[in-house]
Amino acid sequence: PEDLSQNPHILRGKTYYFKKNYTSAIDEFNEVVASDAPDSDKAIALTYIGMIYDDRGDYQKAIETFVRALKYKPKDSTILKNLALAYRHKKDYPNALSTMEKAIDIDENNPDLLILKGNILFDMGRFPDAVKSYTKALDIAPNNPQALYNTALTFLKTGDELSAVEYFKKAASADPSGNIAKLAYSRLGAFYTGRRDYAMAEKYLTMAIQLDPNEPVNHYNLGIVYMQRQQYEKALAEFKAAESSGVYEEKLLEGLSQAYASLERYDESIAVLERLQPVQNRNVAIIARLAELYYRKGDLDTAFEYYKQITVYEPVSENARVAYANMGNIRDDQHRYDEAISYYKKALSIDPKDSSTLYNLGIAYKHAGKPELAVAAFNDAAQYNPDNPKPRLAIADLYYEKGYLDLALDEYIKVVRLWPNLQEAQFTLGMLYYNKGRNDYALEAFNRVIAINGNNEYAKKAYVNIGIILSNAKDEKQQAQAVQSLQKALLISPNEPEALLAMGTIAYNQHKYDKAIEIFYQVLEASNEDAIVAQAYHNIGRCYYAKREYKKSLQFLTKASELDPTNEEIRLNRKVAMEAYEKELSLK
Template sequence: MAMKHKILVISVLLLIFGLAASGQDLAALQGQIDQAKAMLENNDLMSAEMFVQQVLAQDSSFAPAYYLMHEIELRRGNLTEAQQAVRKAIDFNPTNETYRERFDQIRDLVNMIRDGQREYDGGNPDNAKRVYLQVTEKYPSFADTYYRLGVIALLQDDHEAALKYYNKAIELSNGDEKYTRAKRVMVQKYYQDGLNAYKINDLTVAEEKLRVAISIDSTFSTAYQLLGAIKRKAGDIEKAIDYLKMGIEANANDEALRYNLAIYLQNVGDRLKALEQLKKSVEINPNYDKAYTVMGRIYLDRKNLEEAEASYAKAVSLDKTSAAAWEGYGAVLMELDRYEKAVEALNNAAKYSPRNAQVYYRLAEAYNYQEKYELAIEAAKNATQINSNFGAAWYEMGMAFALMGNNDDAINAFNRARTDARWRKVAEYEIEQIRKGKPVSRQQ
């Protein structure tokens, strides 16, 4: 009898200690849920969910974890998942009235969302908007309602309202991809509207749409580039420069914006500032071949031949199919009296741009310096077949004929060169030299 009494006492004590331990475990789990709630209040959904999952890994029947998970899912706009989470909370704690009330509320939310969607699908966006606004009053933490309002606002071309609603959805969901993507699509829509207007030469509408795009996303580089092109086409190069500078302020590491700004700065004669932008462009992207080509052109114009040669050499090493780079490289080599290499470069330019009269003119000039007069005539003819009024090519043809002693053909070629005002004086000088029986001499 004493033994039975002892066993009974031990059993009771074990039960008491077991309940105490269980209570401690539950308190620890609730403490983690409280931490998760604080994270949710700070809009850190990812960390909040991590804490909830840790709790469920320890006790998959802990109802408060499911209840908090439903709030996280609502923030993300996942209505079905939120409803399922509350259902589980009820399953594991069926006497909790708060859970049951919340389940009824979510069922109401589901019905309201369906009503709004029905109105929208039926072609009544204003009615859908009215329903969704009611939802935001009753359930302000459900991110998807704001997204739906944004869709309606965008449909009605109210970009300010659409942006406000999308940003609210992004804020509540802590940057959920669905809502950030919607915002990107919105930016792309206004950009495309601007591009379409630009293509039909409606520059006013194009600029208006693109300004909306950058008001939504100030880092949207392509919009700044097109805004620059619009103002340049309208003849306002200074405003074009301003737009590209705005773009660079928002995107300091965008090499294409800096490259285009350099082109515009060249147009207004500010080559030094253009060069600065090109240098920054290749710092950002050392493989930006087009930037090296333009750098080479600026250096060549400034007679800085060493830097010009290095820039063009870099450009052709990066893109062996760039006719512009090969042509510029050939022009530099001509300046350096390296005619054989110049011919090689210019033949590459002709290979990749066979309808470029300027390349054939340069080839004719290089061949004349090499005293390869027949090749010079052939190259000059190629140039004049492409552009029959190209005075420079006719001049080189005339030089080749004259240096071969074929004065009649030389005079005919120089006479064709005379029709180009830029070459009239030098062509007339060579004709006079021939008629006086004197050797021709290059007067460029």
């Protein structure tokens, strides 16, 4: 309370109060109340005693004491304000509001009282009325930072985010280096994070940190922003800054762990989470995260044991289902397929309709050499999640791999009818048609691949296969189209060996042997795969044979034969070249 009293007990009591020596302060103020001091001094003393009770959380005693103070000074707005605050702290909002209105009636041009009234209305959920009260405060003091900030908070509560942002910015401008600016910048950072405008979020959170470098929340939130922007080193630095402020909350340690993991620093990521003692505390979420980290680190056995721990703590929960499914994944990775199958079945005993687990069960059956059971599992997965193409595609792939080409063809046709933009399926369908000699259908499928996305790996392969198919045609127009298609493949991947092989073959068929040799040499530079290199040597040998340079032909065909000794075509062509070279030598 504002006062000019020189009463020594009041002066000493105030000193004790501000030092938070409340017991001594109360003793001094009680001396005033018990004395024959003026009513104004007794009102001051009782107000301070009421404030002490309010600070201590004894709101009822605070209320009773402020009421006593009013008996000595009934029209004092400061006492009424403090009484209203005590009612508010006690969550007696109706009395808090009516008392604050009495204080405002006495001191109607005091913006602080109008702000406090707005706060009470905010607590009552009367947000439009709260805004009106803050607006009245701003009519008196247009640049009052607290009124601007509280108005922003209220707009945020009503869902009017744009108005909230406007007032947060005004509040920060009104108090550019103070606590309100720090809070406003922090709120703006959170708003822009929610909008995924990470550049703006970074800007405001950085400004908040500049005002208070030791505030952990802003460092944490900036770390989250950097994680979203995949700037993991910066994220790690911010999480560490939050941690250095003495905060060890679970979400901070999780953020720190995720930053380490994103940098593939798995040991440090694991060490951070283990500080939470998840096993001792039965924190299943953290145990699952540890299991995932060990899995990513490649320590499958430890990952397995952590997942197993979850099934001990929660044997029939959703967490257990996920754990069993992941245990199945680990055993499948370890080629222990029967065990993988058993764990997938345990997961399905908790949720028999989980499509993902049914799909993985099908994969395990496939790996275990049980194709019929694999197909059954894939069909179940497709039944429970008909919008997911993976199970149907897996059936088609299985038939293809097993050599059941007609069955595979039927399945791929079903897949592309349901998911016409599934590029992988369209490409494989094209390959099936090509292998069955149905080139017209193959070309249609490959062109659909390119229409879906003309600039990726599938498109490149489609261009190559179109080029190969058209290169075998006798029509010159189709030959030209073949070259164009292969050139498009080379635009995607300039050193694509298969495209170069096909280009060289076209040049060979056109009797442009020197050009063909030049292209096949590019294949040798582009690839280190034995089969492709052998084919390039083979084709160079054929070119030299066609040029009647039999010695060179034999040299290259010999290299081809050494790399691919089981290739019958290479063997026969080498034999022919050797005979031609021997004949040439005999004639000399």
